[in-house]
Amino acid sequence: MELHTSEPMPETEFGTANLSDLYDLQKLYAALRPQDPSYREGEADSALSNVLAQEHIKLIVARLDGQVVATCMLALIANFANVGRPIGCIEHVITAEHCRGRGIGRSMLAYALDLAWQHNCCKVILLSGVQRDEAHRLYASVGFDGDRERGFVIKAPE
Numbered sequence: 510m511e512l513h514t515s516e517p518m519p520e521t522e523f524g525t526a527n528l529s530d531l532y533d534l535q536k537l538y539a540a541l542r543p544q545d546p547s548y549r550e551g552e553a554d555s556a557l558s559n560v561l562a563q564e565h566i567k568l569i570v571a572r573l574d575g576q577v578v579a580t581c582m583l584a585l586i587a588n589f590a591n592v593g594r595p596i597g598c599i600e601h602v603i604t605a606e607h608c609r610g611r612g613i614g615r616s617m618l619a620y621a622l623d624l625a626w627q628h629n630c631c632k633v634i635l636l637s638g639v640q641r642d643e644a645h646r647l648y649a650s651v652g653f654d655g656d657r658e659r660g661f662v663i664k665a666p667e
Contacts, residue, residue, distance in 0.1 A: 521613055523620040526568040526580065531557050533577035534570075537603040565595075567624055571604075571617045579604040579613050583621045585628050597625035597633035602644065618651045636660050 526534060531553060538545070548556065560568055565586070571579035581602040585595045599621055604614040625633045635653055637644050645655060 520573060521578075521616065522572045523617055524570060524572070526557070526561065526570045526577070528554070528557060528561065530570055530577045534568075534580060537577065537580055537605060538601070540606065541601065541603045567621070569617060569621050569624070571613050573608065573613070578608045579617050581617060581621055583624055583633075585625070585630065588631065591631035594629050594631035597621075597628070597630040599633060599635040602635070602637075602647075614647050615651055618647070622651065634658070634660070636662065 534557065535548075535553060557568075560566055560582075565584060567583040567585070569581050569583060570577045582600045584598045584600070586598055588594060588596050599618070602614065602618065604617075622633060633653075635648060637648065649655065
């Protein structure tokens, strides 16, 4: 069993993804969502290009020694309530297994929240699988309250 420190790694850099991050992102997503279908040749490049082109979507990455080791997506949703302030939605929070417990995920979420507040979001929501207790502790550690509101999900019909 590998031991991790609770201190964030000082050489970790946070920012938004670019096309050269494709391979690292695919590895992270495959680890989180192994049941997802695989992209066919060329589709992943196109999908990532599409996401990166969206002004209201921030695909956030944490880089360690030039490699993407964590990611999450912040979507800024236009809103009529709260005098038009957007709602932030964070999805797909993933940290490479060998980097967990080092503060990288927590620092990345803090970076995402800072971006949301810079965009004047009235709140940030995050959904997580009910069985992911370790992730829930991470989310609570940066201020998310799992008991404040209730989320509901419906999946697309197959």
